[in-house]
Structures are given as C-alpha cells and as structure tokens.
Amino acid sequence: MAVRYIPYYPDTLEGQALLDNFVRTQRILKYRENGEIKQHIMRGMPYYEPTLRERVGKNENGNLVMRGDCLSACAYLKDKGQKVDLVYIDPPFASGADYAKKVYVRRNPKIANALKAAEQDLNSDEMRTFEEKMYGDIWDKERYLNWMYENLMAIRSVMSDNASIYVHLDYHIGHYVKILMDEIFGEDNFRNEIIWKRATAHSDAAFFGNNFDTIYFYTKSQIDYVFNTTYQSYDESYLARFSQSDPDGRKWDSGNLTAKGLQGGGYDYVYKGCHSLWRMPLETMKRLDEEGRLHFTKNGGIRSKVYLDELPGMPAQSLWTDINAVNSQAGERVDYVTQKPEALLERIINASSNKGMVVADFFGGSGVTAAVANRLGRRFIHCDVGINSIETTRDRLIKGNAEFDILDINDGVALFRNPAQTMDKLQSLIQGLHTDKTLGKQWAGSISDTKYGNMPVWLPDLKGKSFSRMLDNVLINKIIREDMPDLPDDTKKVIVYYIDIDDEKEIQQFIHDNNDTGVEIELRDLKNVLDNVVMDDKAEFTVAEVQPDGECFKVWQTRIDRFFSDRVDRTIKEFNLKGEQQALKGHKKFVPISISEEGLETIEFLSLDCTTADFTAPWHSSSEILIDRLGYVRQNGKETKKLWDGTINSDERPLRLKIRNICGDETIFGI
Template sequence: MPIKYVPFVPEPIEGQAVLNFNRVLKYKGIDDTSMTLQRGMPLYEVEKIESVGENTDNNMVFRGECITTCAYLKEHNIQVDLVYIDPPFASGADYAKKIYIRRNPKVAEAIAQAEQEIDSEELRAFEEKMYGDVWDKEKYLNWMYENLVAIKSVMSETASIYVHLDWHMVHYIKVLLDEILGEDNFQREIIWDISVLSGFKTLAPNWVRGHDTILYYSKSSERIFNKLRQPHTKEYLDSFNRIDENGRYYMVAHGSTRYRDEVEKKGKPYGDVWNDIMSFQQQPTSDEKVDYSTQKPTSLLERIIKASSNENMIVADFFGGSGVTAAVANKLNRRFITCDIGLNAIQTMRDRLSADGAAFDVYEIKDGVQLYRNPVQTMDKIKTLIPGLKNEDALDSFWEGTITDTKSGTIPVYVPNLMDSTSKLLDKVTMQRIIHEAIPDLPASTKKVIVYYVDITSEEEIKQFIEEDDSTVVEIELRDLKTILDDVVIEDYAEFTVAETEGELIDRYVVSIDRFMSDRVIAKILEFNNKCLLNDKKKTFKPIQISEEGLEMIEYLSLDCESNEGEWHSSSEIKIDKNSFVILNGEKTKTFWDGTIKSEKKPLRLKIRNICGDETVWNC
C-alpha cells in the first residue's frame, strides 16, 4: 500500500476543476475520479536499481506509472519545464515486440561468417505482446484526467505540455486540457502529416487519413517559446528577381522592399502543420529505429524541445516508450525525467541512453508494476495461475471467471485489469461498486466471491467497510494478487566461468558463458512453433530450434565490478542486436558475439537479459 497520498495540487481539488469536469463531461465513473483527486497521488517506496555514469544532472528513468512518478517528483519538490507525452490512443490495437533469435557463438559456421551481412531469411523471429491499447472510453478519460492533473502538479509556472494523440480521443482530451490548464493556456493544435501514399489506408472508401494531432498548452501566460525557422523554398527566393545598384536581389510587396539575403538569412517561421518530418511508416529502414512499435522520430522531439525549453531545463515524458524524448533532451543539453510501466520499454530506453553516453539513474516504484513484465502478458498468465479458474460466459465481464468449491458451489472471481491502472488499487469506491453493482447481478445461489487486488488502501479498512455494509449476505474474500504475480517470471539458468588472463591486457578478466537456459523463452518458442505448424497447410514451416548451449536466447550481458549487492553499476556490457552483431559498451560493431564478456576489474556480479526481456543476476 502507499506510504501516503500526495495532493495533486497545493490544495485538494474540491472546487472549480472538479465541478467543471462534472459539468462538461457527464459520463459514468466520475465519482471514482473525484475520490482519487481528493485523496491524492499514491506515494510508494522507490528503489534505485541502477546508476549509469556520473549523474550530476539528476536524470531519472522510472519504472512505474505516470501518477506514482508524479507523486515522487512532487514529494521531492522536483518541477519540470517541458512535458511531451505520447499516451495510448485508445485505438483498440494490440502492440507487439518482434523477438529475434540470436546466433549461437558456439557454432563454428556463425563465427566464420562474422564479416558478412546476415541474410534476412536467417533471422528467426516471433512476436510477443507488449501492451494492449484497448480501452472503454469512460475509463480512458477518467484515467487521462487523473494523469493530466498529476502532470500539471509537477509543471513549473513557465512550463508547457505537448500531448500527442490521433483521431480516436483528441477531441475529448482537448476538453480535459481546457478544464485542467485553462482555455486561455491553449496555444496551438499541431498537425503532424504522416501520410503514406501506399498501403491499405489509400484503399479505404473514404478520405485518406494521414495525420496525428499534438495539443500544445502552457501552464501560464509566462511560457518558454523559442521561435524556430526553416529555409525558404527555392521558388520563393527566386521571386526576388530585381537587382539594386549594389547588386542585391530584392522584391517589392505591399509597398515595402524586401531583400533576398536578409530574408534567406532569417528563414521562414514554422507553422502548426508539420509536413517535413517523416514517420517511420515513410522511412521503415531508418537507422533510428529501435524495434519499438510506437517509436517517434528524433526530429519531431527536437523541434518541440528546442522551441519550448532552454539548456539545463528539465524535459519529462511520462509514457517514455522507446526513450526518444529523453535521448533528444540529453543531446540538446537538457535534463530528463521519464517513466513507463513496460519492462521492454525501460530496457529499450536504458540501452538507448547508455549507448548515447547519457548519465542517469534507474528507479523502480514499488507500486505493483514491477511484479509484471507488461500488462498484456501478465493478464494472460494470471488466468492459468489461479487454481480452478474457468471462464464463465454467463457472468458479467466484471468477473474474470469462476472457481467451483464443494462447500460454496460456484464462486465468481474478480481480477483487476492490469491494462487499466485505475483498477489496480482496491479502495472503498471499488468495493462499493462490487457490493452494490456487481454482486446483485450474480445468480441468487451465489454464496461467496473472491476479490483479488494488486494494491489496497488498507486491508483492515476494506474488511471493516464490508462488515458495516449489510446490503449483501454474500461472503467476500480478499486475496493479494502479488502472491500469484511472483510466480510469473521464473529466473533463468546459466553456467559460466570467470578467468583472469596473464599479461597487461586492458580487459584482464574474462567471463565465458557456457550454457544458458530460459524456460520462459523456450515456452514462447514452443507456442510459436505449434501455432505456425497448425496454420501451415503446406507443412513448409521450419520450426525454431534452440541449441543445447542456448546462447542464442541471450540479448544483453553486463558485469558489475563495484558492488555485489544493491543498485547495479555496469562496468562492462554487451548487447547483441537482432542481426547478432555486438554493441560493446554502446559502440556498434560488425563482430559476432564470442560467448564471453570482459572487464578490467574483477567482476562481482553478472547480469543476463534474455531475448524476451527477463533479467537474472548471478554472483561471480
């Protein structure tokens, strides 16, 4: 449970903001939002799990949710100067990460071809769901309202926020932003042209959709804004076709004389329609891509960060994803704060920032998020971990399923939807809904229900609330979902040796990985192979096979030569890219991994990340 609750704003929201929210957006679930805002942002224990470089600027990467990250920042009086967020669009789409099997360094043929380009057909890959952008509109808007109020609470008085959306929810979110930041602080609606002149979008019997919308607001009238300019077109400059006595080209327009050299030097101010920044749909082979499905190009963030912040200011992204905001902020000499709930997102941004030479600390917020790799995968897994749980189509979707018991008969089971962060906390509001809305819809023969929770305001408080409510005779049993989530990730197995070399080599110590085994990766590959074999009518599918050594399941290795416990310090690290080439301490190479990792000092701990993103640490 939270250590305490931090107010969203200096005073609890009881007046105009909530009243306006009720007035403008009249939909179900508003009581939940009002209760959350009045209670405040939950502040949890925070653990620093890794330090990268000399982090004198206090750059921070959090694994946790937007609201809990904002609670930490507000509690520590940290204000941000610019916010860019690219939240879920409520598009109804599932997003997946493509998992690539690496080459096994123990296989001689792979080593022999180290200097050759790998044929794309040799890459063996399968997909793994990262998160599902599937939302009920009312829940999505409640969730976004709470997030936006939390973000406002940590913005400096001169700060701005850019909210990146598409057609699904942008019109609703604009109303929320008007309520939260004020209509007078709406600055621009930016249209990012991402049209692609090929593919299924052009075949639809409708206008071709080809843009995202970015809503730009400031917290107050005292905002930071640096006017950016672009080169004028050749056609425009050629219109300066007169020459004066000094040989200068000029034109006369609206009674005034304008000189080409002055106009060309100054440039043309950017407007609010951006059609000069290509999306990754338009440049699918871009070197920028880090295999993250919702990644945005650096040029987009460069424009926003240059325009609405100055050097040494703090740039924040509370849906960090691929880490592009933090990476660009670092390159432009800004400080950065970013967070995400997905393990793959944290690893992607961590590796990206480390390769860029950024210094930062990685924190884990103990809000229940760290117990699952990402919501989609965990929700699928939970259903197999609750003993006896069966789907029951006759029940309302509120109930995950039922368990059959000889004493109590059929017992409906409630499991919080991990893809909806608002359901993670079991409080009086949720329990009241269970008692007064969900239980009355159950068959009259129901004697008992089981309610799982990830987090709870107070188990004693909730039990007392249940006892004092005499509107139902159904027994309500509370169960901590974390006891199940602890079993979701099983640590991998590795056999390795540590040797000290003779002579005066820089990398004196060599750690050789002899064998690696990941039950989770093996299970995913088996699932993929079975699915493909069933769908392959011609039986031409060649199943993915893992060698006895299993080293092709490794994506990343790191050695800590400073400490054998506590936060991680990467003294030496190797990342193996999807083509099986080595990225050594952030430097890309065209060399295959040889099964070892070296260090100057004696290694105390070894960390290995498998290709699905699970990390395990061993003492050396």
C-alpha cells in the first residue's frame, strides 16, 4: 500500500488542499465523478517506495527512467524535492484504438552462419512477426477527463516556477483538455496552440482528412519562463526570392539599405554617385563594398546582398509543416507504434529549456524526449507504465551514451506487463469467473458458489481510473451507493478486488457502518491472483574462458545453448491458432510461426553483470548485446553488421546473466 500521501501544493495544510482553481471556477467542465477527483486531490498523491533496478554510469546528473504511472512518479519527485523545468507529454488521445507492438522473431544463430548475409535473404519469409497489445486507448469522455485532470494537477505540482508544459493531443479530446489546462495553469499562461502536420494527406472519404495533431503550450507563470527563438525552414515562395547568385554559386536576395521611413533617421551622404538617406555610416558602406556585399542596380541604386546560407531560418510559427513523422525507413525508428520524431522534440526542448535544465515526459513511450534531452545537454526524467517503453528507452539511451537510473515504482501498475494486458488476462486468471450479462458494465462477471449463488466481481480499472487502484472509503462508498443497487435481487455477496488498500480495518468498519444493501462485501488482493502467472524463462548456457581467433588475449564467453519462454510460446500458439482459424474460413493461406528446438530466435537482448552475484542488487551491465529484428548485433550501444552467433563475451568473469525475450520479459540467471 502507499507509504504516505504527498500534497499537491507545498503550502497545503494536513488533510486540506488549497485549490484556487476549484474555488474560482467551481470546475468549468462538470461531468461524472468530479467529486471523487476533488477528494483524491485533497488527500494528496500516493507515495510508493521505488526499487532501483539498474544504474547506468555514475549518473551524477540524476537522470531517471521510471516505471510507474504519472501520479506515482510525481509523488516520488515531489517527496525528493525534484523540480522539472520543461514537460512534454504525449498521453493517450482517447481515440478508441488499441495499440500493439510488432514482435519480430529473430534469426536462429545456430544456422545464421550458414546463411548468406545478403539483405534480400534477411528480409525473407523466415523472419516472422506478430503483434502484442501494449495499451488500449479506449475511454469514455468523463473517465478520460478525470484522469487527465488528476495527472495535470500532479505534473503542475512538480514544475519549477519558470517551467513550461507541452501537451500533445489530436481532435478526439484536445479541445476539452485545453479547458482543463486553462483551469489548472491559468488562461493567462496559455502561450500557443501548435498545429503539427504529421502526414501529407489522409484518404478520409466522408470528411476532410485529419492529418495534424495539436500541441498545447502553457507556462507556469506569465513572465518568468524560458523561451528561446527557434527557427524552421523557409517555405518555397520565400526561397524563390533568392534567385541571384555569385560566381561561386552562393544564392542571395537584395535588401534595402535606405533609412527612409525608419524611426531615428539615418546617414545622409553620396556613395558612388547615389545620394540617399542610408541606414549605416559611410565606413560601413565602404566595408560592405570591399566584401562584395553590395548590389548596384541598373537604375543606379545600391542594395545589399542577403545570402541565403547566412540566414538562420524563419522564426518558428505555431504551424509546423516542416517536421515529418517517423517513417518505416527512418534511422531513428525503434518500432514503437506512437513514436514521435526527434526533430519535433528538438524544437520544443531548444525553445523552452536551457542546457542543464530538467526535461520530463510522464507518458514517455518510445523515449524520444529523454533521448533528445540527453543529446542537447539537458537532464531528463522518463516515466511510463509499460515495460516495453522502459526497455525501448533504456536501449535508446545506452546508444546515446546517457547515464541514468531505472526505478520501479511499486504502485501496482506493473502487475503484469502493462495495464491493458493485465485487464485482458484477469478474466482467465480469476478462478471461476464467468461472464454475467445480468450485471452492469462496472462488474467483471460473477463467481458461482454453493452457499451464496452468483457472486458479482468488481475489478479496479487499470487502464483508465487511476484512483480506482486505491481502495479507500471514497471508492467503497461509490461501489455501495452507485454500483451495488443495480445488482439482481437474489445477490447475497459481492467480491471487490483491489490493487492497493488505504486502511483495511478502517474500510471494513466503514462497510459495517454504511452498507445497508444487505449484500455481504468480501475484499480480495488482486496481486495474489497475478503471482506466478507467467513462468520465468528458462535457459541453458555454458561459460568458459576462451581466446578469440587471431587475438593474443582471452575473454569470458557465455554461450546460450537453449532458451525457452513460456509466455512467448503461448503467445505464438495463440497467434497460430487464430491464423489457422482464419485460413479455414477461406481468408488466405496461413504459414504458422515455428520456433527451433534451441529457441534462440526468441531472444532480443542479453546482458552480463560482472560486479555482483546478489539478485537483490541493482543491475550493472558489464557487457550487453541487443539483437535487432534482422538479426544484427548492437554491442554495448554500438551498431555492428554482425549476426548474433549465440554468445556474449566479457572481459571479467560474469556473475549474473540477464536475458530479454522478444516480448520484453527479462529473467536474471545466476552463474
């Protein structure tokens, strides 16, 4: 359970939050469960103890990669007194879509050496792919806005006084979120509605194509904030003006040198027969002439040469049409479905932060914010609930020579691999749970019992209502007053599962005093259901000191002989079964995915720790290998054109081995 609660504001009294916007506006947007959100905010953000999973480098700048939800991360930062200077978030868009990660089966290194390394061979049918659900962006409007309100309030509480925030959304829900941001950050602190043209065109037959996203830019204060002028490329019409060129090919356009109409006057003199009121003294005019920067017109006038290659670009406007989305051939592509281009974050980070400042992304996704912040000399904080995000970001930062800590915030979000997968699995994991159409949508189903009959089951919503993970008096009162009255008349008992619980004795007393429905309520810990759901991966390997061919030194070589992942095996079987069923219906020919006896093609990443054999200690990567989807190796952050041969080497004797399968599960083995 939460260790304690962290107030949203530094001057909050115990048990009471000073929410100026609540008082002033009485909530501009009114919708279901507004009251619950207000009570949660007044209580504070739940703080959970984190676990240091890995430290990369010395990390003297305190860079963080955190697995946990936005609220938990902000509680941790606030408790540590950590302020952020720039926030960019790309949260779910309430689009109604499910997002999946493409999972690529690697090459079997046992046969890789026998294959030619030609590109056409590497792209053959042998390289198979399937998809794994990452998260579902399926919300109703009220749930989404409550969730966003609480997250934005938490983010604001850790922003420095001169901080800025950019919230990236689209047409589905952006206009509502802007009203929330007016409430939370103040209408006077709204700076821009930025339109990013992310696609050339969409073929939407029934309406105009939606080919842009919206980014809302707010600051914490009206005047004391960072904003550096950034530049974007000139459009074609402006570039066409640079039609003249010097003999060396430098393009230029002519510029006005006269001071007519300018305030403050100018310099009145004659130069080479041309009399005018000039905007610079005679000495400067002579210098420009000596440098070849004057253009003498046919009519006897004098103008300057404005060289295109000396212009920084057009000061960035709020319409961004010059940044392309990440395509399938982009070098920065990391196969993350919601990945945003680095150029987009470069513009935002350069504009609203200076070197050494802290840049945070609480819906970090592919890790683009952290990667760009690191490259531009900023400190960074990356946060996400999905293990794929953490692993993708870690690998990306390693490639960029970043130093950082990886923290697991023990807030219950990481019960499975991500909230969407957890919710999908619960139906099969809760013993005896079956669908019950007589119940409302807030009930997951029911469990049959000889004594109580059908017992409705209530589950917390891991994908949407962050506050539903914490079972407290507010939530149990809602279940009693709103959810239970609609149950069938013969209901004798309900089961309420929780991720975290405030004070079980207090809640049991609350139920005793307030449950007048006549229906018994049993509380169950959901974490007990999910323990040991997925078996640890199994590996057979040998470790030996060997001397590489042509070398005079020896290395420690760890050779993976066999690898088996129960989770990958079941996922592939489910994929094959679905494909075979579709093939039987006559859709198209289906070739099932097959895995070799060795199973090495289901490995994505290996790391050796030569510093400690203690399983409870943070991981230290002494040597690591990342195998890309084509089978090529990235060794210790450096790209190679070598196919993985089933081994990993280290200079010192390895004490622990970490293997990540292609679905993202990591298992540590003692050596």
